[in-house]
Amino acid sequence: MxxxxxxxxxxxxxxxxxxxxxxxxxxxxxxxxxxxxxxxxxxxxxxxxxxxxxxxxxxxxxxxxxxxxxxxxxxxxxxxxxxxxxxxxxxxxxxxxxxxxxxxxxxxxxxxxxxxxxxxxxxxxxxxxxxxxxxxxxxxxxxxxxxxxxxxxxxxxxxxxxxxxxxxxxxxxxxxxxxxxxxxxxxxxxxxxxxxxxxxxxxxxxxxxxxxxxxxxxxxxxxxxxxxxxxxxxxxxPHDDDVVPALPPMKMPQYFDENASYLISGGLGGLARSMVRWMVDKNLKNVILCSRSGSNSDKGKAMAKELRHRGVNAAIYACDVSNASELAAVLEDCAQKMPPIKGCIQAAMVLRDSTFENMSYADFKEPLRSKVPGIWNLHSMLPDSLDFFVILSSSSGINGTRGQANYAAGNTFQDAVAHHRVSQGPHAIAIDLGSVLSVGYVAEGGNAEIDNNLSAWGFMGIREEEFLAIIEYLVTGIENPALMRAKGLEKPYYFKDPFFSHLQIANRDENSSALGGDDQETRTDCPDHCRSTLSEVSR
Ligand SMILES: NC(=O)c1ccc[n+]([C@@H]2O[C@H](COP(=O)([O-])OP(=O)(O)OC[C@H]3O[C@@H](n4cnc5c(N)ncnc54)[C@H](OP(=O)(O)O)[C@@H]3O)[C@@H](O)[C@H]2O)c1
Known part of the structure; x- marks a missing residue:
């Protein structure tokens, strides 16, 4: 039948x-x-x-x-x-x-x-x-x-x-x-x-x-x-002799040049360790991690072992980035031992919270070190030609969180350096994070009071995946779906949010209907008038 x-x-x-x-x-x-x-x-x-x-x-x-x-x-x-x-x-x-x-x-x-x-x-x-x-x-x-x-x-x-x-x-x-x-x-x-x-x-x-x-x-x-x-x-x-075209399995996107190094300041901190693991998944082969404690600390030893195990060439330095001569020595050493630096992420911080009236001058200054001279040293000593210069800053600089006047001041300085660097031509972006759940200082229980304060002020934390998705944006530039498809990348889940629908602008070729429909081919692309805006935003 x-x-x-x-x-x-x-x-x-x-x-x-x-x-x-x-x-x-x-x-x-x-x-x-x-x-x-x-x-x-x-x-x-x-x-x-x-x-x-x-x-x-x-x-x-x-x-x-x-x-x-x-x-x-x-x-x-x-x-x-x-x-x-x-x-x-x-x-x-x-x-x-x-x-x-x-x-x-x-x-x-x-x-x-x-x-x-x-x-x-x-x-x-x-x-x-x-x-x-x-x-x-x-x-x-x-x-x-x-x-x-x-x-x-x-x-x-x-x-x-x-x-x-x-x-x-x-x-x-x-x-x-x-x-x-x-x-x-x-x-x-x-x-x-x-x-x-x-x-x-x-x-x-x-x-x-x-x-x-x-x-x-x-x-x-x-x-x-x-x-x-x-x-x-x-x-x-179907015929017996048909050759069936098959799509090869999608490759993992490779964001990082295997012949380049990437420097992370505060590189043994919670968010930095999370970023490094994600970067290794995306082809990171050479990394320079700077923190004051360096490779002899427990975190330094554990990170060195993990990265060695994953085939990454890691240079872990005890380096206070606020100290220009220490940073210069690290960069000089790296110039001999490591491939050229093509990207930098600033993730160094120190907290000394207290109400402003009770804050000693020493306590006021300590959090500023990594975020004022520290960021300035990185900005002035690293080449202009970096693919990305990402600064992890904090929303405390915008909202003014209680007991963190010093930290807030340091973060607004970082934001200003990003503006300044972009105004001079090179890439830079500062991201004012709220609270990150599951990784980083707050998640590791660094200060229960901060945690309580953030909840009391209605700050909703973002998860590690969301944090890494933001980092992905910042190191690769904002993608639209057509560019992502061209690179063999999958669209991230949050593209479904109507907030991002403007990135999914349909482009048409001569043979297709302007408005979609099943009798024509459609593809998404970034129109010229958006491209310049996006490249500005993605810096
Ligand atoms: N975690 C969050 O929820 C959150 C929220 C908003 C913003 N942020 C921002 O995200 C970044 C990373 O936060 P995190 O949670 O990963 O902090 P973290 O775990 O405390 O790590 C910060 C790291 O910075 C290093 N450091 C401090 N001063 C330094 C200096 N002068 N030179 C070099 N390294 C230095 C510290 O290591 P040593 O002591 O060995 O130097 C530490 O490992 C910070 O910029 C922070 O402002 C984080």
Missing amino acids: NAQASSPGWEKMRVISRDDARLFQRIPDHISFVEAAALQLVYWTAYYSLFELARLKKGESVLIHAAAGGVGQAAIVLSQLIGAEIFVTVGTAEKKHFLMETYDIREDRIFSSRDLSFAKGVMRLTNQRGVDVVLNSLSGEALRQSWELMAPSGRFIEIGRRDIDLNRRLEMSVFTRGATFSSVAVVLKDNRDMVGRILREIMDLAREKKISPAKPLNLFPYSKMEVAKHIGKIILE
Whole structure:
């Protein structure tokens, strides 16, 4: 028996498929395997969208975006079957003519998906009422304009994923018209009865010859799938001699030059040790760690052992960075023994907390040493050509935390040095951290009072991973998704936050719709006007 399944495992390729019987349907005799393969998923999506979610009825109006694609064509066929009034968008003139000839869609009902003129056009043709149903696969402004097209009690069905993945916002005022917004992201395995029923109803329509696959059917051998440019539906047909392109496993991003050294001041501190471990994961091969206690301290010995074990060439110095001659001696020694320094992170600190009235001058000065002469020495003695010069500063300099006037002063000086260094040309950035949980001074119980104060003042700590994600930004520069993809990097989880959606700006090439949709290719890139801003920010 020729059968096909609408299985949750349909992304898996099998010669023999075994699944829940509810998900199988016999293929009608007049339909070939290839046609059946082209029929099921697109009709399932269109049927579920228009009939299950939107409850489209005879005489109602529907706007189908990207209508020349597989789902778009299926939606046209189903809308015509039920007797709905159809408006469509397409990306090219070729697709427009295709829909006019193949589905008899009136020319004045076909709009471009490459601009937003469809919104006015649809309003004009519906006497400003809007449409009862939108089947949407466009994104960004086109999605928002389409949402505005909702007639009273209109149903908006989202089959695209872009704005959902980017967690973008929706205008709520449209809901006053009684509109609904639904997404087609169903969890198939939890809805087997419904999935099977829809498949059966689709196959019944196919048996009655009321529906047929999207046209034209584009049959590709596996080895040609990457060059597919098409209208309609792509079917992949396996042959024994097909060469299947395989993506090599993603490489771990390598941020650090193996022929360079990276200097960390305060390099045996809590945050520094966390950063060094992360840097080694990202190809750090040579590191210079400076702290007053140096390699003979317990932390120094443990770090030296760990780094040796991981194949890192580590030079650990007892060096007070506030002492210019000590730092100069270290840099001179490194010039002989280590590859050239290409990056610096300042993570040195000392705390001497007390209320300002009770603070001795010695206590006032001690925290300033690493953060005033210390940062200045690093700034003036290290080359201008560093790839990054990152200063770990503190929000105490901004907020003024109680009992930390000295520390706050040191941090504001560090921030000022970052501004100064950038104004002179070289890279620099100071990051005003709040409280870091699980690693660093506060987490290691350095001062319970600080911990209590930070909680009392409503400071919410960030986790080690978040701290390292910030460091990643600072040492590599702010990436946008296209640059990350080009470098083979994975998008970090926080890119889903709408706060970062501006970094995910869609760019288009000549062959693609300006507004997304399933009948065109989309890729994300950084437009020129953003690139300069980002490179400034990422310094
Ligand atoms: N942890 C947090 O929650 C937090 C919050 C806001 C800001 N920050 C900032 O993050 C950075 C690192 O903090 P952390 O938690 O890792 O501190 P930490 O664990 O106390 O480490 C600081 C390190 O600095 C070294 N140091 C002090 N004075 C020095 C000097 N003059 N020259 C060279 N090394 C010196 C100390 O080692 P020796 O005693 O051996 O010199 C110590 O290992 C600091 O700049 C801090 O202001 C941290």
